[in-house]
Amino acid sequence: MKEIVLDTETTGLSLKDGHRIVEIGCIELDNLVISKNVFHTYLNPERKVSEKAFNVHGYSDNFLSNKKKFYEVVDDFLDFIENKKLVIHNADFDIAFLNNELTIAGKKKIDIANVVDTLEIARNKYPGSGNSLDALCKRYRIDNSRRTKHTALIDCELLSKVYINLLDQKSPKLNFNNNELYKKKNINISKINYSKKIIYPSKQELTDHRNFLEKNLKKNFFN
Secondary structure, eight states: OEEEEEEEEESOSOTTTTOOEEEEEEEEEETTEEEEEEEEEEOOOSSOOOHHHHHHHOOOHHHHTTSOOHHHHHHHHHHHHTTOEEEETTHHHHHHHHHHHHHHTTOOOOOGGGEEEHHHHHHHHSTTSOOSHHHHHHHTTOOOTTOSSOOHHHHHHHHHHHHHHHTTOOSOOOOGGGOHHHHHTTOOGGGOOOSOOOOOOOHHHHHHHHHHHHHHOSSOTTO
16 A cells, blocks of 8 residues: 655745745655655745744745746646555645645645544544654654754655554565565465465374384373
C-alpha cells in the first residue's frame, strides 16, 4: 500500500486573512517503508509573508518572489498524490490551505476521508500528553536536530518515522505478494499454507519401529 506523508508551510495561520501556501513537501511510503519518491516545491504566494510565519520557516518575500505559482505545479502535485492516502500532522490545517489553492486553480478539492491525521492518532494513543511533532520525536527517540526551522521536507521525513511508530510498526511489513520469484512461476500466494504439515507414520512404519526397538533394546518400553 502506498501512502503520501505531506506537509505545507504558509504565509500565515488564517485563511480568512488571505494567507497562502509557500512550500509543499511529500514523501511516499510503500508498505510503511520510506521510498525515494518525493515531491517538493516552493511557491510564490503572491502576497507578503507574515512576521510570525517567517520566524517559523524563514522564507522571505524576496526568496519566494521568483518561485512558481501554485497553478503551475498543481497537475504534477495531483498526479503525485493520486489514489494514495495522505498522512498529515494536524491535517485540518494543511487540507484547508491545499483546498483553498485547489479552488483558486479550478481543481477538485481533496476529500478529508482520504486523509490520515497523525495528530488525532497521537491524541487517542497518548491522551493528555504533548503531541506536537517535536514531542513525538522525543517520545520515540527520533533525531530532530536538523529541525531548526519548520521546512516541509524535513517535517515529512520526521513525520514518516513518527507515523510508523504510532502504528507500532517499527520495521517494514513483509509483503509476500511482491515476491518476484513467485510471480515468475505463477504461484498464487494466497493459496500457500505456511504452517508445518503433519505427517503420520503408516501401519508398516509403526510395525518396523516396534520390531527395531524389540530387537535392539534390552528392555521393551512398549510392554
